[in-house]
Amino acid sequence: MTTQVSVRDCVGAALRFVRERWQLILIASVAGAAATALLAALGLTSPAVALLCDVAVWMVQAFVYAALTKAALGSKERLVAGEGLRLFGAMMVIGFFLFIVFFVLIIPGAIVLIVGPMSGYLPEMQRAGQDQAAMMQVMTRFAQENPAPLLAFFAFYGILWFLLSSRLYLAAPATVDAKRVLTFETWRWTRGHTLKIAGARLLLLLPAFILMAALAYLIARALGIDPNAVSSARSSGLAFTTYIAFDRIVFFAAYLALEAGLSIALYRALKPAEGASPKV
Numbered sequence: 001m002t003t004q005v006s007v008r009d010c011v012g013a014a015l016r017f018v019r020e021r022w023q024l025i026l027i028a029s030v031a032g033a034a035a036t037a038l039l040a041a042l043g044l045t046s047p048a049v050a051l052l053c054d055v056a057v058w059m060v061q062a063f064v065y066a067a068l069t070k071a072a073l074g075s076k077e078r079l080v081a082g083e084g085l086r087l088f089g090a091m092m093v094i095g096f097f098l099f100i101v102f103f104v105l106i107i108p109g110a111i112v113l114i115v116g117p118m119s120g121y122l123p124e125m126q127r128a129g130q131d132q133a134a135m136m137q138v139m140t141r142f143a144q145e146n147p148a149p150l151l152a153f154f155a156f157y158g159i160l161w162f163l164l165s166s167r168l169y170l171a172a173p174a175t176v177d178a179k180r181v182l183t184f185e186t187w188r189w190t191r192g193h194t195l196k197i198a199g200a201r202l203l204l205l206l207p208a209f210i211l212m213a214a215l216a217y218l219i220a221r222a223l224g225i226d227p228n229a230v231s232s233a234r235s236s237g238l239a240f241t242t243y244i245a246f247d248r249i250v251f252f253a254a255y256l257a258l259e260a261g262l263s264i265a266l267y268r269a270l271k272p273a274e275g276a277s278p279k280v
Contacts, residue, residue, distance in 0.1 A: 005193050005269045007200045014204055016262030017072050024071050029252035032064035037245035044240075062088035064252050068175045068260035090175040094168050095181045101164065102157065117149040118142060166190070166197040172260075173267035185203060189270045196265060204262055208255045212229060215254070219246045 018025060036057055043053035063084035070079055114122070120144050143150055145146035167190050174182040174189075190197060222224070223239045 003193070003270055005196050006267065007196055008202065010262060010269065011204045013265035014072075014258050016265070017261035018257050021071050025068065025257045028064050028067045028071075029249050032060055032252050033245045033248035035060045036248045037241050040244040043201045058091075059084070061256075062091055063100070065172065065222065065256055065260060066176055067174055068252075068257050069264060072261045072264035073173070073177055081151055083179070086179070087172060087183050089185050090171050090181045092252050093181070094165075094171055097168075097183075098161065098164060098202050100257070104163065105160070109157065111122035113149065113153055117146045123138050162201075163194055164196060166201060167194050169201075169263060170267045170270060171196050173263045174271065177267070177271075191274065193270060200262060201259075201264065204258055205255065208258050212250050212255045215250045216247045219243060 038061070039053040039056050043050035063079065066081040066084045067088040069087070070077070070083065076210050121138055124138045125135060128138055166185060168183065170186040170189055171183045220243055223243050225239060225243050
């Protein structure tokens, strides 16, 4: 029997989760944003510390997502450290898998780009040599004069990434629910439903992303930060840290909460019955 998945029902379930649990979502978002802002402030001290803080920021996001996912499952219990660490581990496994896949697949695409539309720029690139400024000028001119092939290149790999991440979209809720790291075990659960999962993500999360980006832009402008050069704002200290705090609140509450609700709705619709968990 083929599992039926309703995109509308899953999107509706995610919206209901945010509406009904908005207080918990706000608390988790503020806590996660405060931790992220503190790490951002610590990262201003030195490049080495900044690298460690970046890893810690990923962990904070995993903990917030685990808390939101657990709430979407209907649990009233508090998040424990092991749950956040398990989800962080699952996300690292999937991230490494996607990195390897795209590292391999991007090689033929880059070759096609080099022997095709970029071939006329190769002599200039060779003359530029190790001069990064000159190389950047050549690449910028290529992008300006050849937007179509460059857009096609990024669109192809962007769509491929979106479909692969949709195929593994149930890894996070499965890991939280099963209380053990589950990644590729969920691959077969989504077989035949990848396009519906991708459609649900676009329908729900694309508007959320646009809203998040607009709010982040307004916050940056209000703090006197150029949204197109946020990295340069690191030297501003307090303004940069404040921007990070507000930006993360918006991200967690307006985007990540919806993603948690959607992933749980899809997980409930697609996970196998007890005792029928498929193997990869």
